[in-house]
Amino acid sequence: MQTFLHGRNLIGDLDFSKEEVETILDVAFDLKRKRALNEPHAYLRDKVLGMLFFFSSTRTRCSFEAGMAQLGGHAAFIESKTTQISHGDTEKEIGEILGRYFDGIAIRQCDWEVGNKYLNFVASASRVPVLNMQCDTYHPFQCLADLMTIIEKKGRDLRRKKMVVSWAYASSYSKPLSVPQSLILQMPRFGLDIVLAHPPEFKLMPEIMEQAQEQARKFNTGFEVVDNMEDAFKDADIVYAKSWGPLLTTSNNDECAKIIKKYDSWITDESKMALAKDDAIYMHPLPADRNVEVTDGVMDGPHSVVFDEAENRLHAQKAVMALTM
Numbered sequence: 001m002q003t004f005l006h007g008r009n010l011i012g013d014l015d016f017s018k019e020e021v022e023t024i025l026d027v028a029f030d031l032k033r034k035r036a037l038n039e040p041h042a043y044l045r046d047k048v049l050g051m052l053f054f055f056s057s058t059r060t061r062c063s064f065e066a067g068m069a070q071l072g073g074h075a076a077f078i079e080s081k082t083t084q085i086s087h088g089d090t091e092k093e094i095g096e097i098l099g100r101y102f103d104g105i106a107i108r109q110c111d112w113e114v115g116n117k118y119l120n121f122v123a124s125a126s127r128v129p130v131l132n133m134q135c136d137t138y139h140p141f142q143c144l145a146d147l148m149t150i151i152e153k154k155g156r157d158l159r160r161k162k163m164v165v166s167w168a169y170a171s172s173y174s175k176p177l178s179v180p181q182s183l184i185l186q187m188p189r190f191g192l193d194i195v196l197a198h199p200p201e202f203k204l205m206p207e208i209m210e211q212a213q214e215q216a217r218k219f220n221t222g223f224e225v226v227d228n229m230e231d232a233f234k235d236a237d238i239v240y241a242k243s244w245g246p247l248l249t250t251s252n253n254d255e256c257a258k259i260i261k262k263y264d265s266w267i268t269d270e271s272k273m274a275l276a277k278d279d280a281i282y283m284h285p286l287p288a289d290r291n292v293e294v295t296d297g298v299m300d301g302p303h304s305v306v307f308d309e310a311e312n313r314l315h316a317q318k319a320v321m322a323l324t325m
């Protein structure tokens with residue numbers, strides 16, 4: 001167990017060592033148990049988290065806000081468009097000033113080639129921890145909740161279990177690459193064999209791929225890339241299929257929409273899930289494009305763990321806040 005997390009940022013998935021992530025999971029499970037038993041756990045009494053959003057959210061906002069209240073503190077919801085950021089507040093000013101008001105600064109900034117840089121600039125000027133509520137590169141709190149859910153459903157020993165991280169078709173908007181990138185970085189450290197499936201245009205960032213392959217080598221786990229959803233789903237223990245935008249054109253929405261349209265057969269449906277193991281779990285961070293990205297039958301069916309996964313955002317985030325703030 002590693003306990004020296006106070007004051008640390010969580011921006012990228014590998015910012016914490018495997019042992020530190022194990023500590024976070026232990027605390028998250030303990031907090032989940034305490035909440036189920038109505039046991040008070042006000043570890044952050046009088047502390048305030050500033051939550052700065054450049055992009056909409058349901059789960060992230062609600063779970064951080066509820067989590068801070070349950071820990072005895074408060075979360076301040078700030079939308080970039082109702083601040084002076086659009087009139088010139090710089091990253092340095094945000095880090096310096098919000099760091100003097102708050103005990104932690106959480107930020108969601110998903111703009112392509114902007115978000116991760118923004119978080120790191122703020123962090124370099126802040127005296128309090130900066131927590132990544134999703135950027136263009138990583139979604140670390142989603143990934144911690146995913147890992148917690150996988151352990152609940154499949155046990156602590158995940159070695160030789162097959163996890164499919166698949167692209168899926170969605171028409172609503174071009175989604176960030178952050179969820180699949182976080183998954184392929186973190187999951188090999190916990191023994192999962194990764195099969196990444198996507199059409200050719202939907203590659204992940206090369207530097208993230210290199211780091212993920214390095215993690216797989218280090219932890220002696222499988223790492224395979226395929227371009228076919230059916231091949232990927234065969235005998236899977238965990239299916240995690242969601243949409244993301246094409247890498248090279250992520251900033252051009254019209255161009256993205258044209259490319260995405262070519263792959264409307266990449267839907268998670270009952271026939272594809274039947275290729276996975278009988279006890280396979282289906283995961284999605286939500287929101288999903290229902291009956292476009294995934295059928296209602298899968299989303300609401302026996303394999304789906306999406307609501308437990310969403311709940312675990314609360315417990316994983318509370319663990320990180322309690323340990324870092």
Ligand code: CP
Pocket residue numbers: 056057058059060061134142285286287
């Ligand atoms: N999964 C997730 O981050 O959900 P929100 O976009 O609703 O926060």
